[in-house]
Amino acid sequence: MTGVTDISVADRITWRFTKTWLFNQDEMPDIIMILQGSSTMNINLSANHHPSLHPTWTSPYAPCDGFYGGQWHEIHPQFWNKFHVWEWLQQLVDANQLDASCIPFQEFDITGERLCSMTLQDFIHASGSVGHILYSNVQSLKWHGQYGSHMLQSLNVVIKTEQTDAPVISPWKEDSYQYNNNNSYDDMYESKVFCRNQLPAVASSPYNGGFAESDVRKSHEHHQKPSSKKHNPRGTHLWEFIRDILLTPDKNPGLIKWEDRSEGVFRFLKSEAVAQLWGKKKNNNSMTYEKLSRAMRYYYKREILERVDGRRLVYKFGKNAHGWKESES
DNA sequence: TTTTCTTTTCCTGGTT
DNA sequence: TAACCAGGAAAAGAAA
Numbered sequence: 001m002t003g004v005t006d007i008s009v010a011d012r013i014t015w016r017f018t019k020t021w022l023f024n025q026d027e028m029p030d031i032i033m034i035l036q037g038s039s040t041m042n043i044n045l046s047a048n049h050h051p052s053l054h055p056t057w058t059s060p061y062a063p064c065d066g067f068y069g070g071q072w073h074e075i076h077p078q079f080w081n082k083f084h085v086w087e088w089l090q091q092l093v094d095a096n097q098l099d100a101s102c103i104p105f106q107e108f109d110i111t112g113e114r115l116c117s118m119t120l121q122d123f124i125h126a127s128g129s130v131g132h133i134l135y136s137n138v139q140s141l142k143w144h145g146q147y148g149s150h151m152l153q154s155l156n157v158v159i160k161t162e163q164t165d166a167p168v169i170s171p172w173k174e175d176s177y178q179y180n181n182n183n184s185y186d187d188m189y190e191s192k193v194f195c196r197n198q199l200p201a202v203a204s205s206p207y208n209g210g211f212a213e214s215d216v217r218k219s220h221e222h223h224q225k226p227s228s229k230k231h232n233p234r235g236t237h238l239w240e241f242i243r244d245i246l247l248t249p250d251k252n253p254g255l256i257k258w259e260d261r262s263e264g265v266f267r268f269l270k271s272e273a274v275a276q277l278w279g280k281k282k283n284n285n286s287m288t289y290e291k292l293s294r295a296m297r298y299y300y301k302r303e304i305l306e307r308v309d310g311r312r313l314v315y316k317f318g319k320n321a322h323g324w325k326e327s328e329s
Numbered sequence: 330t331t332t333t334c335t336t337t338t339c340c341t342g343g344t345t
Numbered sequence: 346t347a348a349c350c351a352g353g354a355a356a357a358g359a360a361a
Contacts, residue, residue, distance in 0.1 A: 238335085238336075271348090271349085282336085282337090284337080286338090289348090289349085290338095290348095291336090291338065291339090293350075293351095294336090294337080294339095294350095294351090295336055297350080297351065298335080298352095300351095307351095310345090312344095312345075312348080312350080313348095313349075
């Protein structure tokens with residue numbers, strides 16, 4: 001491998017293509033310089049432990065062979081190398097439909113060990129409001145992540161089960177539900193891109209950036225039953241969708257409102273509008289409040305919602321609903 | 330391919 | 346009468 005290759009990264013998500021290109025080169029350069037704006041990320045490939053670049057590579061990271069296929073999630077973040085960190089970032093960009101220009105990748109030219117040691121302030125300093133998402137996800141992966149136990153065993157690693165930080169949950173799948181007064185639901189769903197200038201209102205919301213409860217549940221299940229199956233079809237669940245609307249009232253005025261915030265009691269103000277919004281999210285133009293409410297009633301049995309007798313359009317979060325309490329922020 | 334889970338759809342009947 | 350509630354039944358759709 002010889003020479004230095006400069007790759008200019010434009011505002012968009014070209015870093016991913018850059019990486020793909022990089023790993024498809026017959027002749028690898030020694031150093032890659034990724035330029036983003038005025039910043040530069042230097043990667044010394046000859047010094048970087050990457051299995052796909054070093055077939056005979058033998059390092060403590062050995063169990064992550066094949067990582068290039070996206071195996072970073074099988075490894076505790078503490079043991080990620082720079083490429084794992086990049087893979088994780090890419091996953092986060094994809095899952096949250098972030099504009100890649102929101103992520104200052106040069107700030108993450110670091111190993112997993114360094115990543116795990118970063119505080120929320122560090123993340124915010126490094127990446128602005130996106131830092132909330134990054135920090136939350138790292139915390140989630142640190143404490144509840146799914147990674148191969150063989151890895152941990154082979155490294156004789158003891159996973160800490162006590163949390164010193166407040167549990168902050170992954171924001172994997174999250175939309176920014178925005179409602180405008182013209183009832184343009186299309187517009188609401190065009191606003192999926194989290195960028196620095198869009199995040200503060202959401203990031204400061206009670207649920208700290210819009211965490212999908214499914215992740216709370218999944219994390220909880222992992223904690224209790226590591227081998228249990230995860231299931232979260234079609235992304236966010238209905239009740240999470242409702243919760244998220246409630247938690248971003250500034251962006252969704254007049255759709256649903258809290259009746260009793262501390263008790264988790266809420267009321268639909270524009271039931272059909274919410275149904276249309278839900279239908280839009282599910283790509284189902286025929287969604288009605290009638291159907292939505294049927295789905296809501298199924299939550300009673302699972303204790304995600306509780307009945308509120310005698311009050312129309314009023315529901316209450318049950319004990320299996322998480323992420324709506326102010327104290328959970 | 331099968332299983333599992335979460336809706337979605339349709340329905341009947343009751344209540345406000 | 347319209348809108349909503351309750352819940353049974355079956356099917357759809359997606360992930361594991």
